[in-house]
Amino acid sequence: MKIEIDRTSGVPMTEQLVTAMEQWIRSREAHAGAKLPSIRQLAHDCDISRFPVIEAYDRLVSLGLIESRHGSGFYVSGRAHAALDRCGASDPRRAEEESNYILAQFNHPGETLKLGSGFIPEAWRDMEGVAQAVRHVARTDPGSLIDYATPLGNPALREHLQSRIAPLGIRAEASQILVTFGASQAIDLIVRYMLRAGDTMFVEDPGYYNLFGLLKLHGINVVGIPRTATGPDIEVLQSELKRHRPRAVFVNSVFHNPTGTVVAPSVAFRLLQLAHEYDFTIVEDDIYADFQAETTDRLAALDQLERVVYIGGLSKTLSSSLRIGFIAANRKAIKDLGDIKMLTSISGSQFAEAVALTMLERGAYRKFLERLRRRMTDALGATTRTLEENGWELFAPPAGGKFVWARVPHIDDSQQLVECAGACDVTIATGSYFRPHSEPSPWIRINAAYALDPRAHAFFAKARQLEPAGSEPGGHAAERALID
């Protein structure tokens, strides 16, 4: 197998590797069971870093084209040619299948229980409340159905968002609020504003998987800082700061995805001290704020948006379809972010902004949140009890929200849990999705809103009976196979 990487083509290296290896497998030079070069070897041969190779192998595994044998490396899968026929480049559905790949694991309706989902169930949403707001806006403000919004977003909505973060201790003028197309656009705009290809950003490990992909798309050097039960590991952060000069550090402060933990005040203070000392910006992701009944310290509240850029949104509670997120930051940053928003998308949807404002103003959202929080608290309590009764280990008692980060003590690679879940009609994702470079992980993310289902209970009970993978020497064979 000879792979030539074209650095000028604009095609991501991972993509080039996957395409080249698919062609190699398709050529049938590669019989089932043929061994692939190690990650280190292939990276060396192509004169590239190991990360695109790890990503490419990961994708090929997920496509069923290759398989990892613990402790020994990667091999052409026995079903590779069948898989190629099924999802080969000639199949017009393939592009969509791949694009849907991550999302499908988390939230697409289907027959299995989406225990790893990032969302609350549709039945827990206030669908009728949103429908009422839609009808209200269509009747009273039909112009909003037609026209662009103002680039920074509906002024009344921005004032309302300002009044929502004030009780968290974040004092922002309405001119310091930018409405975005979901929190995703907020993150994207911030990355475009602050970072250039080759810059370094620190992220939490585990953390938000879509962020990792976005940063790699931008050519950002992504460095993971372990997330502890009280926030990013300050000791590791300090030592990494001696090796790198990150322009920004991303922190999901409240009900962290996937661990469900909250940044402790002392950690927040140290983070801000370090931001000052090493001159980096903190991007505070607070999209789960509305799940929280009793306020805890926000980085943005301590620092008053000097070095903190704050992200919020309504997708996790009100609606993912309206795509309403926002950024609160200092005026200079908001001005520049607004310019980038205008050049890249003109503006948001005036109608969606009007619907969101109607919901927020009517008090319907407040009542809905009260119900939702009670439901989540009950589900979270029941889930942690069930997991503990079944001998699972919790990363930390979740402070709130919907996520539990858990493992089975003697199982070192969550891929085993994924397979066990599949046998129980349960869909979860391997913990490696939540790691910056898809490193293996024994942990999985469990959405408590789905964990009361009998299929989840069957999975929890069955998983504790699993045998540890392989008896090859060393307990972390899979890990070594993947990172070497």
Add this chain to the structure above:
Amino acid sequence: MKIEIDRTSGVPMTEQLVTAMEQWIRSREAHAGAKLPSIRQLAHDCDISRFPVIEAYDRLVSLGLIESRHGSGFYVSGRAHAALDRCGASDPRRAEEESNYILAQFNHPGETLKLGSGFIPEAWRDMEGVAQAVRHVARTDPGSLIDYATPLGNPALREHLQSRIAPLGIRAEASQILVTFGASQAIDLIVRYMLRAGDTMFVEDPGYYNLFGLLKLHGINVVGIPRTATGPDIEVLQSELKRHRPRAVFVNSVFHNPTGTVVAPSVAFRLLQLAHEYDFTIVEDDIYADFQAETTDRLAALDQLERVVYIGGLSKTLSSSLRIGFIAANRKAIKDLGDIKMLTSISGSQFAEAVALTMLERGAYRKFLERLRRRMTDALGATTRTLEENGWELFAPPAGGKFVWARVPHIDDSQQLVECAGACDVTIATGSYFRPHSEPSPWIRINAAYALDPRAHAFFAKARQLEPAGSEPGGHAAERALID
């Protein structure tokens, strides 16, 4: 004045220049009438290209801080300090004012006639049709109010879009269609997919102003190719291809913004030949397709999406608020563009996509388009007649759509027309907005939908009475002041 450009700060150079010059003016070292360095001199002193300097001066002129004296250069404006007090960095409304700057000139409601608007009047839209579709979707598909869309977009909508471009001769499978958040996201995704900072893209001159800003945001080297009445000037294109290696050429093929012209078949053929010979992609912007009753040749139809990436959308006709655009391209490109879309925005609004589909399926949109086209044809005919009766020169007889690109023969800088319009309660933009590097222009863009208003007629009549600017030597004093 001493300006230090920090290339590592991530702040755009234009921004740094504007900030530094504002500070200089604020310091009151700069008295009213003080002369600024020439563009060439400042670019040389800062060791940067002239383009950010041109942009910075342009912004300072628009802020009222400096003024250009024809043939002699730039000076601190007599009202600079008042302007600074009004819109200084301490004013929280300033960020928004600046972000709204371009949009405000074109389409914001207000007391003047928006003769330069890029949009059709609200009264010409089918507001009730959209409101009906909104109510229908809220009643029959409430889940769409809550959930993310699939990353490539609603499959039924994609099939419908496919069937809409088939009569243009573009054969695409549904898997070759990606729904986007307006045509803006389509352009942004394509730029992110195809271009890296430092790459070159050819654009039409005059052309779509937001594209120029977007490309500069990405650090793309933007080269303008003159747009003739039959498309990009092939001779200039050929000679520029000997000097540059563009990765892509942007062409607005039908009812070109701002000239209203259509690419001739022979030009389309030569463009595609050159794309093959010089290995570039053509980005075909066809967002005015629905204004056209009788089909003309599309680049994407001739080439069948091999080297052409095709952009369409519904913002110009159905609704700018729903933000529905799309890309048709080959499968590989759509797959990659879909991945970038997912990483940068997850997906679109399922609700907006469902509303758009409902409109398209019900036939309401087809009937609306028939009415709209008749209206546009009438308005365009009346406008060109009025302009000609008043001694204006048309760049070319517009083939259709809403735009007329026109000038007064003896007026060499459209800034004079902008001022004359203002005196008639008419808002237009200088032609320089439509030029890749804001070069001056004698032409202005007139939206025929607004040109039947008596204020427009008064402006057309008054403008022909204007005296040519200044009697300084040389007819193009302003041009020299700006580019030197």
